[in-house]
Amino acid sequence: MRAFSFLGLVTALVLTVFAAGELRAQGMGGGDPGRRGYTYGLSPEEIAPGVYVFWGAQEPMTPENGANIVNTGFIVGDESVLAIDTGPTRLYGEEMLATIAKVTDKPVRMAVVTHHHFDHAFGMSVFKKANIPTMMHFGARPLLLRDGSGVLQFMEILVGANWVSRIEVDRPTRVTNRVETFDLGNRKVVVTPFENGHTPGDLVIYDEKTKTLFAGDLAFVGRTPTIPHADIPTWLDQIDIIEAMPWDRLVPGHGPLVTDRAQLTPMADYLRYLDDYVKRAVANGETLADSLDPPPPERFRDLAEIGVEYQRALLKLFRDVERQELDTTVR
Amino acid sequence: MPISRLLIAVTALTIFASGAADAAAPSDPLRSPGWESIVETFFPQSEILFDDRVEVVMPTRVEDAHDVPMAVKLSAELGHVREIVVIAENNPIQQVARLYPHRPLKAIGLKIRLESTTPVRAAALTDDGVWHVGSTAAEVLTPGGCSVPDNRVADEVSDRLGEIAFKTFDRDDGSARLKFRIIHPMQTGFAVSEDGEYIPAYFLEQMRIGDGDGPVVDIESRAAMAPDPIVTIDVPELGQTIRIQARDSQGLEFETKDADEPSM
Numbered sequence: 001m002r003a004f005s006f007l008g009l010v011t012a013l014v015l016t017v018f019a020a021g022e023l024r025a026q027g028m029g030g031g032d033p034g035r036r037g038y039t040y041g042l043s044p045e046e047i048a049p050g051v052y053v054f055w056g057a058q059e060p061m062t063p064e065n066g067a068n069i070v071n072t073g074f075i076v077g078d079e080s081v082l083a084i085d086t087g088p089t090r091l092y093g094e095e096m097l098a099t100i101a102k103v104t105d106k107p108v109r110m111a112v113v114t115h116h117h118f119d120h121a122f123g124m125s126v127f128k129k130a131n132i133p134t135m136m137h138f139g140a141r142p143l144l145l146r147d148g149s150g151v152l153q154f155m156e157i158l159v160g161a162n163w164v165s166r167i168e169v170d171r172p173t174r175v176t177n178r179v180e181t182f183d184l185g186n187r188k189v190v191v192t193p194f195e196n197g198h199t200p201g202d203l204v205i206y207d208e209k210t211k212t213l214f215a216g217d218l219a220f221v222g223r224t225p226t227i228p229h230a231d232i233p234t235w236l237d238q239i240d241i242i243e244a245m246p247w248d249r250l251v252p253g254h255g256p257l258v259t260d261r262a263q264l265t266p267m268a269d270y271l272r273y274l275d276d277y278v279k280r281a282v283a284n285g286e287t288l289a290d291s292l293d294p295p296p297p298e299r300f301r302d303l304a305e306i307g308v309e310y311q312r313a314l315l316k317l318f319r320d321v322e323r324q325e326l327d328t329t330v331r
Numbered sequence: 332m333p334i335s336r337l338l339i340a341v342t343a344l345t346i347f348a349s350g351a352a353d354a355a356a357p358s359d360p361l362r363s364p365g366w367e368s369i370v371e372t373f374f375p376q377s378e379i380l381f382d383d384r385v386e387v388v389m390p391t392r393v394e395d396a397h398d399v400p401m402a403v404k405l406s407a408e409l410g411h412v413r414e415i416v417v418i419a420e421n422n423p424i425q426q427v428a429r430l431y432p433h434r435p436l437k438a439i440g441l442k443i444r445l446e447s448t449t450p451v452r453a454a455a456l457t458d459d460g461v462w463h464v465g466s467t468a469a470e471v472l473t474p475g476g477c478s479v480p481d482n483r484v485a486d487e488v489s490d491r492l493g494e495i496a497f498k499t500f501d502r503d504d505g506s507a508r509l510k511f512r513i514i515h516p517m518q519t520g521f522a523v524s525e526d527g528e529y530i531p532a533y534f535l536e537q538m539r540i541g542d543g544d545g546p547v548v549d550i551e552s553r554a555a556m557a558p559d560p561i562v563t564i565d566v567p568e569l570g571q572t573i574r575i576q577a578r579d580s581q582g583l584e585f586e587t588k589d590a591d592e593p594s595m
Contacts, residue, residue, distance in 0.1 A: 284500065285498065285499075285500030285502070285508050285510055285563070287400065287402045287438075287440030287510075287563050288400035288440070288442070289388045289389050289390075289400040289401050289402035289440060290388060290402055290440070292390055292400065293388055308392075311390060311392070312394070315395065315400075319398075322561070325498070326496040326497075326498070326510075326512045326561070327496065329496045329497060329498050330494055330495075330496045331588055
């Protein structure tokens with residue numbers, strides 16, 4: 001009945017928009033441009049021949065970074081280009097497309113959006129307007145459409161209205177729930193779906209030629225994983241599957257390039273810890289307030305955004321597990 | 332400047348702006364400008380002691396203001412406690428709950444609504460007529476816990492309205508804990524729906540907890556409790572037959588279906 005929904009949180013945020021507006025009216029900021037004005041200064045790194053990444057910051061979303069906290073990229077074949085994710089804003093998507101055009105004159109044939117979270121999906125309308133197809137997992141589309149407008153308000157609070165302006169949350173031009181192969185011209189790229197782990201629908205993109213895997217947010221490195229739509233046991237299984245895939249290098253949704261599978265261990269360790277901790281706390285009859293009180297264990301304190309994300313994660317997980325447990329006692 | 336820092340600055344202004352206090356009452360450690368009126372409303376002509384033996388545990392940074400977890404710890408050193416009141420100072424509904432224990436209460440767990448950044452107080456009345464007050468300050472990043480509709484609560488009243496779930500636990504310190512949940516929208520009357528109408532106030536106003544040995548605690552609840560309230564209480568002992576009764580503001584009564592502890 002009261003399944004946790006991000007939308008509930010987001011509704012509560014609506015009023016804060018007005019609070020933020022007041023702060024701006026007092027001349028205290030809130031919509032400041034980044035160092036370069038309202039541009040991201042996107043600059044791709046070629047991590048392998050024909051494989052490019054736009055690295056995002058390991059920071060919270062701020063008016064300075066315009067929510068550029070995410071890694072996106074593109075793969076260039078002999079005939080065409082595949083874009084991976086579209087960034088957090090329309091401004092980002094526009095800049096991404098313009099920057100790709102400076103690197104190659106090959107046409108972008110598709111943007112694969114790894115999942116529905118705003119930082120990956122909100123630049124999507126730019127691609128559609130440029131007549132570039134966009135593809136998401138079958139399970140991601142309903143969440144994007146349901147949560148999109150609320151999340152926009154949340155973003156506006158955190159980064160300011162100017163960055164967020166003109167974003168259109170729109171459906172992808174196609175969805176998939178099976179393995180798909182794209183030939184970019186002498187270059188095969190394989191898209192693999194994952195269900196109900198990190199979110200109901202994630203896609204990972206594998207470039208066979210350079211053995212590069214774009215793992216989206218199935219992989220967080222050095223940054224606290226976010227779990228608003230996650231099922232942790234399934235996600236942990238999927239991390240095992242990702243580890244077993246034949247990549248030489250992996251681009252996580254957040255964090256630096258992965259060349260050693262051991263770099264994925266801390267996130268799995270963190271997710272396993274969260275799951276165990278909450279299940280034990282609920283089984284012991286702890287209250288949520290008491291369970292939030294102790295800080296996360298020492299070994300997780302270097303993860304970016306641990307303070308905020310740990311509390312968010314505990315709140316969500318504890319409520320889910322406690323609700324399930326109480327439901328079993330109803331007669 | 333990140334918004335979070337701005338909000339902290341505003342919080343500081345709100346909470347620390349005024350140090351003026353009623354001469355009769357001790358000055359508030361949180362220096363809240365609202366404290367004087369709290370004294371007038373809740374503790375008129377009473378002796379008040381800010382007391383570490385009443386502890387309020389809750390997150391200091393709140394993103395989901397419709398559903399904020401809190402716990403109150405009461406030290407055994409307080410002696411016999413006749414009454415406990417939980418107050419969210421800057422709420423339109425300040426009183427969250429008032430509890431009348433029939434057995435020594437060691438701890439209470441609640442989930443509450445917070446309208447905005449606020450001191451949250453728990454006060455325990457001892458036999459000598461003194462209110463022992465514990466406080467904490469919660470910074471609410473997403474105001475509106477009482478006045479913005481919660482999308483998680485359906486417009487229509489659930490067919491599970493009044494459903495009661497509970498479980499008991501043996502605590503490490505030898506006490507017994509009861510955790511129960513009652514399905515109820517706990518509408519504040521301050522929220523406006525999408526069609527521009529106020530959603531009428533509708534909440535549980537009375538909960539009575541007992542076991543085979545008699546009453547355990549009576550609770551006067553208000554809509555400053557979060558929807559589908561989950562309450563925990565710690566007492567020295569609980570019998571096998573838990574009985575939970577509740578009445579809401581429309582006079583509907585709910586109670587546990589049968590008296591036996593569910594076998595887990």
